[in-house]
Amino acid sequence: MLAHIINVYSSEENSRYFQTSEELNRGMNMNTNPNAPHWRKLYLSRAKLKASSNTSALLSGFAMVALVEIGIESDVPQGLVVAFSVCTTLLVSVHLLALMASTCILPHIEAVSNVHNVNSVKESPHEKMQSFIQMSWAFSTGLGIMLFLAELVLICWVKFNTKAVGYNVAAAWASTGIVIPVGIVFLVFAFHFYKKLIAHKFDNHERNLAALDRMAEEIDMNHSILDV
DSSP states (O other): OHHHHHHHHHHHHHHHHHHHHHHHHHHHTOTTOTTHHHHHHHHHHHHHHHHHHHHHHHHHHHHHHHHHHOOOOTTSOHHHHHHHHHHHHHHHHHHHHHHHHHHHHHHHHHHHHTSSOGGGGGGOTTTTTHHHHHHHHHIIIIIHHHHHHHHHHHHHHHHHSSGGGTOOHHHHHHHHHHHHHHHHHHHHHHHHHHHHHHHHHHHHHHHHHHHHHHHHHHHHHHHHHHHO
16 A cells, blocks of 8 residues: 555656656746746646645545544543544545645646646636635645644544553643644744745845836837937
C-alpha cells in the first residue's frame, strides 16, 4: 500500500515537472503579453487547488482511519467521547469541502492551462471562482490543520485516560503540552506569512505603477518631439 502511494506521488511529481517546463517555455513568449498577469494568477490558483486537494485527501483519510480503528473503552468520559466525535466530524467535513471545491474547479483550469494559446486565459473560471479557491485553500491549510492538531490531542486523551493503561493522564498532558506550542507557532507563522505576502504584492503593484509612469512619460516625450 505504501509503495503504491509513493508511486502515485512520484508520477504526480513527474507530471508537474513537465507541466512546469512547458509553462516556463510558454512564459518566455508572454513577457510582453498583456495576459501575462492573468496567466500567473491562473498558475497560482491551480497550484493552490492541487495543494489543498492533496492535503485534504491525506488528512481526512487519517481522521477516518483514526475514527474507525481507535478502540474506545467503556470508562472513557462521555464528554471526551463527544468532543472526539465532534472534532473528527468537523475535520473530515472541512477537508471534504476543500476537496470538493478543488475537484470541481481544477479540471476547468487545467483544460485552459494546457491550451497553447496565451489568449485562452480568458476562458478560465479562476477569476470568478477566486472566492471558492481561497476558501478551499484556507480550509485545507488553515482551519483543517488546526482541527487535525486538536484531533491529535483528543486521540491521546481517549487512548491514555482509560483503566487499561492505568489512567495515564501524564501522557495525555504531555501530548497536549507539545501540541499547544506547535499550534501557536503555526498561527504565528500563518500571520507573518500573509503579512509578508501582502507586502510583496504591494511592492509589485508599486513597481508596476512606476513602470507605467515611465512608459507614460516616454510616450509624452515622443509626442512632444513629433509635434516639434
